[in-house]
Amino acid sequence: MILGLICARAGSQGIPGKNVRMLCGKPLIRWAIDKALECPLIDRVAVNTDIDGYWGDQILHLHRVPAHAQHGSSKWDVWFDSLVQVEHSEGSTVDAVVDIDVTRPLTTASDLTSTIYAYLNDSEADSMIAVARAAKTPYQDILEYDLDGRLRTSKTPSVRNRQDAPACWYHGGVNVVGRHSLMTDADLFDGVVHGFELHPGRVHDIDTPEDWQLVEFLMSQRKVPV
Numbered sequence: 001m002i003l004g005l006i007c008a009r010a011g012s013q014g015i016p017g018k019n020v021r022m023l024c025g026k027p028l029i030r031w032a033i034d035k036a037l038e039c040p041l042i043d044r045v046a047v048n049t050d051i052d053g054y055w056g057d058q059i060l061h062l063h064r065v066p067a068h069a070q071h072g073s074s075k076w077d078v079w080f081d082s083l084v085q086v087e088h089s090e091g092s093t094v095d096a097v098v099d100i101d102v103t104r105p106l107t108t109a110s111d112l113t114s115t116i117y118a119y120l121n122d123s124e125a126d127s128m129i130a131v132a133r134a135a136k137t138p139y140q141d142i143l144e145y146d147l148d149g150r151l152r153t154s155k156t157p158s159v160r161n162r163q164d165a166p167a168c169w170y171h172g173g174v175n176v177v178g179r180h181s182l183m184t185d186a187d188l189f190d191g192v193v194h195g196f197e198l199h200p201g202r203v204h205d206i207d208t209p210e211d212w213q214l215v216e217f218l219m220s221q222r223k224v225p226v
Helices: 028-038 076-090 109-120 179-184 209-218
Strands: 001-006 044-049 059-061 096-100 127-133 143-145 151-153 170-179 191-197
Touching: 001 076, 001 179, 028 044, 028 096, 028 109, 059 076, 059 127, 059 143, 076 096, 076 179, 096 109, 109 127, 109 191, 143 209, 170 179
Parallel strands: 001 044, 001 096, 044 059, 127 191
Antiparallel strands: 096 170, 127 170, 143 151
């Protein structure tokens, strides 16, 4: 079984009530649910959330997000707990969990399908992440303070020419994680992680009111790159 999983907390700090706020006719969380239902490779869709709501008969409603998955904690434990809950309730083995980020509504069911295919056809990968080529690089554009209070490039040594910088990637909001990795590893990057490339225009993450306005405009004007 391939499980499509939507994890969402009620307590957004940047945009209060973000996950249930209406975006182009339906709640933000619904965009993630609907693309999971549309993906032909996903056998079961589950929602793990502390948000009060009923998401339909087709959706497996998991227990509330556990305490260790509150703000500041990794999703890894939530994925593991969700896998255990689904296997117990369904009586079937979950071969892979497809985590679908609620805050990236511009990704499509086709993006889910392509990322899952990439995972299934990759004999080396324990997990597959949807990614997009980053326009900025920590070798030039992203700065941080060192222990002496001096501002430096985040990656050192810095590179003089942008074309000399190693490729960097934005997260695309889709994680395909194999059962073996979830059962044996302590973290996503303990295993072999590969990436499937998406168009950068479809991976905008909604974290601030300005992000919301941009994504809402793109969706309302049908300006989502294909």
